[in-house]
Amino acid sequence: xxxxxxxxxxxxxxxxxxxxxxxxxxxxxxxxxxxxxxxxxxxxxxxxxxxxxxxxxxxxxxxxxxxxxxxxxxxxxxxxxxxxxxxxxxxxxxxxxxxxxxxxxxxxxxxxxxxxxxxxxxxxxxxxxx
Amino acid sequence: xxxxxxxxxxxxxxxxxxxxxxxxxxxxxxxxxxxxxxxxxxxxxxxxxxxxxxxxxxxxxxxxxxxxxxxxxxxxxxxxxxxxxxxxxxxxxxxxxxxxxxxxxxxxxxxxxxxxxxxxxxxxxxxxxxxxxxxxxxxxxxxxxxxxxxxxxxxxxxxxxxxxxxxxxxxxxxxxxxxxxxxxxxxxxxxxxxxxxxxxxxxxxxxxxxxxxxxxxxxxxxxxxxxxxxxxxxxxxxxxxxxxxxxxxxxxxxxxxxxxxxxxxxxxxxxxxxxxxxxxxxxxxxxxxxxxxxxxxxxxxxxxxxxxxxxxxxxxxxxxxxxxxxxxxxxxxxxxxxxxxxxxxxxxxxxxxxxxxxxxxxxxxxxxxxxxxxxxxxxxxxxxxxxxxxxxxxxxxxxxxxxxxxxxxxxxxxxxxxxxxxxxxxxxxxxxxxxxxxxxxxxxxxxxxxxxxxxxxxxxxxxxxxxxxxxxxxxxxxxxxxxxxxxxxxxxxxxxxxxxxxxxxxxxxxxxxxxxxxxxxxxxxxxxxxxxxxxxxxxxxxxxxxxxxxxxxxxxx
Numbered sequence: 001x002x003x004x005x006x007x008x009x010x011x012x013x014x015x016x017x018x019x020x021x022x023x024x025x026x027x028x029x030x031x032x033x034x035x036x037x038x039x040x041x042x043x044x045x046x047x048x049x050x051x052x053x054x055x056x057x058x059x060x061x062x063x064x065x066x067x068x069x070x071x072x073x074x075x076x077x078x079x080x081x082x083x084x085x086x087x088x089x090x091x092x093x094x095x096x097x098x099x100x101x102x103x104x105x106x107x108x109x110x111x112x113x114x115x116x117x118x119x120x121x122x123x124x125x126x127x128x129x130x
Numbered sequence: 131x132x133x134x135x136x137x138x139x140x141x142x143x144x145x146x147x148x149x150x151x152x153x154x155x156x157x158x159x160x161x162x163x164x165x166x167x168x169x170x171x172x173x174x175x176x177x178x179x180x181x182x183x184x185x186x187x188x189x190x191x192x193x194x195x196x197x198x199x200x201x202x203x204x205x206x207x208x209x210x211x212x213x214x215x216x217x218x219x220x221x222x223x224x225x226x227x228x229x230x231x232x233x234x235x236x237x238x239x240x241x242x243x244x245x246x247x248x249x250x251x252x253x254x255x256x257x258x259x260x261x262x263x264x265x266x267x268x269x270x271x272x273x274x275x276x277x278x279x280x281x282x283x284x285x286x287x288x289x290x291x292x293x294x295x296x297x298x299x300x301x302x303x304x305x306x307x308x309x310x311x312x313x314x315x316x317x318x319x320x321x322x323x324x325x326x327x328x329x330x331x332x333x334x335x336x337x338x339x340x341x342x343x344x345x346x347x348x349x350x351x352x353x354x355x356x357x358x359x360x361x362x363x364x365x366x367x368x369x370x371x372x373x374x375x376x377x378x379x380x381x382x383x384x385x386x387x388x389x390x391x392x393x394x395x396x397x398x399x400x401x402x403x404x405x406x407x408x409x410x411x412x413x414x415x416x417x418x419x420x421x422x423x424x425x426x427x428x429x430x431x432x433x434x435x436x437x438x439x440x441x442x443x444x445x446x447x448x449x450x451x452x453x454x455x456x457x458x459x460x461x462x463x464x465x466x467x468x469x470x471x472x473x474x475x476x477x478x479x480x481x482x483x484x485x486x487x488x489x490x491x492x493x494x495x496x497x498x499x500x501x502x503x504x505x506x507x508x509x510x511x512x513x514x515x516x517x518x519x520x521x522x523x524x525x526x527x528x529x530x531x532x533x534x535x536x537x538x539x540x541x542x543x544x545x546x547x548x549x550x551x552x553x554x555x556x557x558x559x560x561x562x563x564x565x566x567x568x569x570x571x572x573x574x575x576x577x578x579x580x581x582x583x584x585x586x587x588x589x590x591x592x593x594x595x596x597x598x599x600x601x602x603x604x605x606x607x608x609x610x611x612x613x614x615x616x617x618x619x620x621x622x623x624x625x626x627x628x629x630x631x632x633x634x635x636x637x638x639x640x641x642x643x644x645x646x647x648x649x650x651x652x653x654x655x656x657x658x659x660x661x662x663x664x665x666x667x668x669x670x671x672x673x674x675x676x677x678x679x680x681x682x683x684x685x686x687x
Contacts, residue, residue, distance in 0.1 A: 019577050037687055
């Protein structure tokens with residue numbers, strides 16, 4: 001049996017809208033992933049530390065407040081500094097079309113705007129990691 | 131199917147992920163129609179169904195148990211208050227939008243605060259970076275409140291503050307601002323959301339642990355009962371619980387459990403139920419099935435009246451009034467084919483009017499993905515005005531009363547709400563269930579199941595999984611512009627306040643706040659003192675964190 005893919009999920013910043021993040025956590029678990037959910041109010045520092053601590057394959061955040069560019073660029077720097085550039089980074093939330101390529105340029109291979117089907121997320125992860 | 135078998139069915143649905151029932155269509159295939167609350171809907175209702183489902187309620191509006199409305203004449207006397215949720219950037223910009231809305235006929239204000247204000251951070255705190263003024267108005271000190279409400283007559287326009295974690299501070303600020311402008315607090319009306327328990331379930335702007343958070347709510351209720359008796363210090367929100375994944379029955383049941391928890395705490399302080407229960411208000415959600423929603427509100431009014439007047443033995447009938455704002459819920463709106471949201475909003479407003487809401491707010495058509503544009507807000511406001519002026523919704527009270535279907539459903543929904551409340555009690559009560567993360571877990575599982583049903587097409591959503599426009603481009607979102615410059619201005623004005631205020635006085639008032647918090651006194655007088663000396667939201671919050679600590683979110687997955 002292959003090792004389970006390990007995912008870290010978190011809500012960075014002050015935004016408390018966590019319905020989507022928690023739905024994704026459950027969806028990934030149902031698809032056979034191992035998921036660590038950090039919860040609300042996580043700083044990019046804490047997320048990058050936790051990614052190392054739990055030795056995850058996937059780092060995912062959900063942002064609905066509109067602050068995704070600021071947060072992702074900071075998190076990207078920290079993950080790179082921590083030697084986790086080869087992991088799958090993903091971000092979900094209210095993300096305008098214009099920002100989607102910018103986020104991919106920052107290293108977020110998974111950009112999942114509101115309304116993305118759950119299976120599409122797990123497929124994209126598997127595509128990249130398996 | 132009798133009600134008991136329906137409820138058994140609901141329980142088994144909770145266990146198995148797929149209910150195997152559809153909410154719509156395919157009737158010809160002989161499938162049962164079950165509403166979101168788990169009640170099976172018959173093809174036809176008659177007088178027999180009303181009788182069999184429970185009581186034949188012949189009470190009149192304005193009479194106990196207020197099924198038909200809390201006032202005898204309802205909208206005939208005064209249509210519902212139209213109170214769109216507004217606030218962005220800084221106090222000056224928000225003040226301008228307030229004046230625009232009032233000029234357009236809005237009759238109340240519903241203030242949105244930015245996340246730093248809601249979570250107790252000053253605009254220059256590192257945690258606030260990128261968030262100042264983003265999703266609402268930034269407030270650091272009394273100076274911001276003075277600016278925000280400039281030129282607004284607080285007797286004509288009632289103000290609702292959507293604030294929870296830092297509510298005690300912001301209520302203190304509102305009272306201090308009103309007093310400074312010469313209003314008599316004895317007659318001051320207005321509302322604060324201040325429902326922290328639901329904030330732990332959904333929305334997430336908590337600061338302190340559960341117990342001290344409860345204590346602060348009781349402080350505000352006790353203080354207002356004595357000093358600002360017309361002010362509504364708490365608006366218990368089923369709304370956000372529903373947004374987080376609860377069904378309509380749970381929305382009401384959990385909200386009532388929460389309201390009872392606040393009441394119990396205040397009663398322990400020696401207040402009489404009639405001194406404060408009449409000032410508790412509620413905030414509920416509208417989306418989904420029209421008849422289910424209308425029955426939900428009628429049932430909830432009856433149940434709440436029974437709880438307060440029978441269980442708590444209140445003597446003043448007004449104590450048992452379910453005064454509510456009903457809002458067209460964001461969860462009903464879709465990012466796909468966003469213009470459909472205008473139509474959804476109109477139906478939600480219709481439901482609100484048929485349900486006897488005191489106040490209404492509608493999520494705007496673009497609110498599924500951004501802070502509403504002025505145009506979208508304008509349409510929402512006009513939607514409600516159309517119902518009053520053209521469609522006849524203010525002409526007569528509770529127009530759906532006597533419908534076999536609505537009366538039967540009203541009885542059934544009330545029974546289901548009682549059941550939902552008992553389930554919470556069986557988990558040790560709402561405070562414990564929330565502290566342990568149990569309610570959060572339950573609504574989150576339901577949100578997940580709902581998402582699966584949306585994706586499988588079992589639950590129909592127009593433009594999302596049926597009637598999808600094949601040539602529709604991937605929906606884009608346009609975010610409310612965020613100006614770094616505005617954030618810098620806010621930080622500048624905060625620093626100006628810190629420089630020009632009497633800092634010795636600030637230190638003294640903050641020291642008193644700490645002593646009062648440590649000695650378990652009501653902290654409202656100390657907060658009002660600190661606010662008046664222009665202490666900031668962050669400074670006051672930090673003092674309280676030193677005493678109470680910070681909330682740690684229980685993660686149960």
